[in-house]
Amino acid sequence: MSIAGIKGMNDILPGEVETWQFLEKTAREVFRTYGFSEIRVPVVEKTELFCRSIGETTDIVEKEMYSFEDRSGNSISLRPEGTAPVMRALVQHKLYNLDSINKLYYSGPMFRYERPQKGRYRQFHQLGAEVVGVDDPKVDAQVLAMLDQFFQEAGIADVELQINSLGCPECRPAYRDLLVAYLEVRLESLCDDCKRRYRTNPLRALDCKSTGCKAATAEAPSVLAHLCCGCDTHFGKVRGYLDGMNIPYAVNDRMVRGLDYYTKTTFEMVTTRLGSQNAVAAGGRYDGLVKQIGGPALSGIGFAMGLERLALLKGDEAVVRDRPEIFLAGLGEAASDRSFLLMQELQRQGLRAEMDFEGRSLKSQMRRADKLGARYVLILGEDELSRGGAELRDMDAATQEDVQLDQLLSVMIERCGLVRRDKA
RNA sequence: GUGGGUGUAGCUCAGUUGGCAGAGCACCGGAUUGUGGCUCCGGAUGUCGAGGGUUCAAGCCCCUUCACUCACCCCA
The missing domain is CATH 3.40.50.800 (Anticodon-binding domain)
Known part of the structure; x- marks a missing residue:
């Protein structure tokens, strides 16, 4: 019997790879015009990096990481996402001393141990961008504009930009308490998962697909109505800039994040064409992250796009045959x-x-x-x-x-x- | 981790109440010496996912197992 590849880890064959090259080329060109430089970081990092950044209680860290001991007994992990390694590199090489704003992009394989399905694989590829050092809402709007332009130039239609604000350490705890209290009196109608986590991750219930949860959370308080003054004006300015740039978007106050480090602006590029995987790109602001991994208190914002999902949306329409002369x-x-x-x-x-x-x-x-x-x-x-x-x-x-x-x-x-x- | 679906030629798939393994596409060769596409003729190709069982006989029935796939969960 011949040896097969690993479950959830795919070969990208001639005929498919052209689509990938097109997407990568388009991203490089668009990102360049916004002043981003590429950074390449290793595929493995100390496990601790991901625990501290993504969050100990997230699904990614709890049950999806490829973690193992190397020969000297250190716990290392295949990276499940790109932002933490990039921030680690930024801190390690003190890039923030060279310039007060750093605009970086990266591309490469990520690993999560999940059951594969359409648009979701154990080795998957992300193309992401990060801006570190400035928390002005113009930066949020720039990042969103760049994302929008990428989709335009890549010719991927049928996607919608959704934005939300998750607040900051000032206002989120209060909103969270409010939501817990709201859920507490409606526990009976929640699904088992949401019942279990309504205290640890109450936001999740807002995004739950079960009909019971949908009904129970219909009247739930909105994050947006409970932002502190700073977050509220920040979000308002981001929206204002988007309007000014004629970039279409929808506000989705039920959008939540799977990673703990997000603050203020969050966003997703969603589609209905990929089965149950509706996000093709996602990101947000992470003002506390750099400090959390032991660096200075630098704000940041970024996103990652799933290349497999982009390639599925693009199909092979972009491929022009390379004819021999x-x-x-x-x-x-x-x-x-x-x-x-x-x-x-x-x-x-x-x-x-x-x-x-x-x-x-x-x-x-x-x-x-x-x-x-x-x-x-x-x-x-x-x-x-x-x-x-x-x-x-x-x-x-x-x-x-x-x-x-x-x-x-x-x-x-x-x-x-x-x-x-x-x-x- | 949980549930459903599917495994037969390179690809997409037929295969009857159990009775010799099939089609289309693709591939290869040919249609008056050395000229493509269209057409026509011809050809090769199988561990029927794997292992076991029932039977005179299993692609088909039973058991086990593996893989793929979709969905839940979660996420890019």
């Missing part, structure tokens, strides 16, 4: 050898050239050239070879002409207008 069809050993050398000369010039390595008939070489989508086919037989020429067939026009082999390079470069950029 030329296919060299040689007949007989001598012609085949000569074709091989010619092919290499073309490739060295940056032209995509292909040939047959299996000594097939001309007919089947033509078929293959057609299948690959070659623009031109060079037909080289014994006769042509002896006089130093060949037939160059234009596959789209279905016409062909004689060319001298020593002219082939210049003819092809002229036709395809393609010279390797790094040569000149």
Whole structure:
């Protein structure tokens, strides 16, 4: 029996990978215009980093981390998300001393031990961005604008930007108490999960899909109505800037977060096209996080996009076929050898050239050239070879002409207008 | 962790009350010497997910197991 891959960890095959490359390229271009620099951090970190940042009682830390001891007995974990490692690096290298604002983006695999389903995998990929050092609502609006622009340029429609504010250490405890009290008298109608956690994580009930919880929380107090003065004006300004930039959004005061570090502005880019996975990007402000992992008191805001989910939404519509410029069809050993050398000369010039390595008939070489989508086919037989020429067939026009082999390079470069950029 | 669905050719899937393993697509070859697409003709391909059981006989029935998938939970 052959060895299969690990459950929930997928291969990205030719034909799919083009979509990923498109998404990554689009993100790099958009993020660059907003002044973000890439940062690359390791895939494993000390387990403690995630416990302290994400929260000891979150599902991620409690039951979803790939944690293990290395050979010296330290507990390390495959990263379940990207923000904590990036903040760790920022603190470790004191990047905040180089500039008062740091705009960083990252991309790479994350790991969570969950049951896989559509749009949810054990190894998944996130592309995220973080702004650290400034808590002005303009920064929130910039991040949201960048996210919006990414979706526009990536051509992903059918998504909605939802925003909320979760308050800060000033106002959240009071709201939380209020909500606990509200839930307490309605415990009977809550689902088992919400009953169990109404004290530890009451916000979760607002987001619960069970009909009982939906009904029970219909009249629940809204976070937005209980923000402190600072959070309320902050949220108001963010909304004002979004309106000013004509960025569409919806306020969703029942949006909650799975990670403990979020404060004030939170947001999600949601879709209805991915089964039960409705978030394709999510993020928010995390003003206490850097200090919590042992750094200075720096505010921050960021988001992460799920590449698998983006790729599912995008499908393969973005993929344009990469056609070979030329296919060299040689007949007989001598012609085949000569074709091989010619092919290499073309490739060295940056032209995509292909040939047959299996000594097939001309007919089947033509078929293959057609299948690959070659623009031109060079037909080289014994006769042509002896006089130093060949037939160059234009596959789209279905016409062909004689060319001298020593002219082939210049003819092809002229036709395809393609010279390797790094040569000149 | 819990529940449902599905495992048959490279892919998508048929397969009758248990009786020789099938189709379409894809692939390969051919249709007057060396010319693609369209058409036509021909060809190869299987551990029927795995293991066990019942039976003269199992893709089909029974048991076990694994994988994939969707949903719950949770999240990107």
